[in-house]
Amino acid sequence: MARISASVYCSHVPAIGAAMDLKKTAEPYWQPLFKGFEFSRQWIKDNRPDVVFLVYNDHATAFSLDIIPTFAIGTAAQYQPADEGWGPRPVPVVNGHAELASHIAHSVIQEDFDLTIVNKMDVDHGLTVPLSLMCGEQDPQQGAWPFKVIPFAVNVVQYPVPSGRRCYQLGQAIRRAVESFDDDLNVQIWGTGGMSHQLQGARAGLINREWDNAWLDMLINDPAACAAMPHIDYVREAGSEGIELVMWLIARGAMADLAGGPKPRLTHRFYHVPASNTAVGHAILENT
């Protein structure tokens, strides 16, 4: 049986990818941020998953504003890093797990979550920056990331966006789907994006440290209360792009404590401002 061993939470600022690609990580601006991921890079080497179910958002890259799926699951064998205007990032191709992705799609759709199936797409910074933060520099010539990835794209760019409650329920269905897959796979689920940031309008540059940290406490310790928070609270408190945080509730919903298991262990927690326009949050929760 496949099982979810851990969930990882992580922001996805594009400038972090650029800092790595342009070899600027030791500069004073970036050094404290990357220091917060040293532990995580060792941890993932020591606890290497077979597959990461990576919840992220596409930024009108693979999906233009012509078609906007609320929830889209990648069922392809491979995904190329997208060209977001400066050429594709020099990172490896992302290898998928088509069998597990198809199984999850089947299981979750039969539980009444209407996913879009995606057989071909490029993946933008929403997916590649968390991979880079967790895995460190990877030589694209050397082949691949150290595990397979199932991309799961959530619309948090164009209203209406899904509620935190819907994301939380979906996470629970994803756990059931993973646990009904016959192969013995170690699966991690990652919730990415956030924390507080606003890239546009009168409040551009907004950061709310106090709210971010209280929200992360709640996500860890009282996820049901976190899931009940309406979308407007995210926008008011964490800025227009702070709504990306609902994606973290998919990962939290997939943890074992919601199905009668023990509370997850908080293995690592980190918060850092500034990184471009965004407050970077990061946590690792392990099922025990």
Ligand code: DHB
């Ligand atoms: C920034 C953050 C994002 O989430 C994003 O998608 C693009 C830019 C930023 O902080 O610059």
Ligand code: FE
């Ligand atoms: Fe974003």
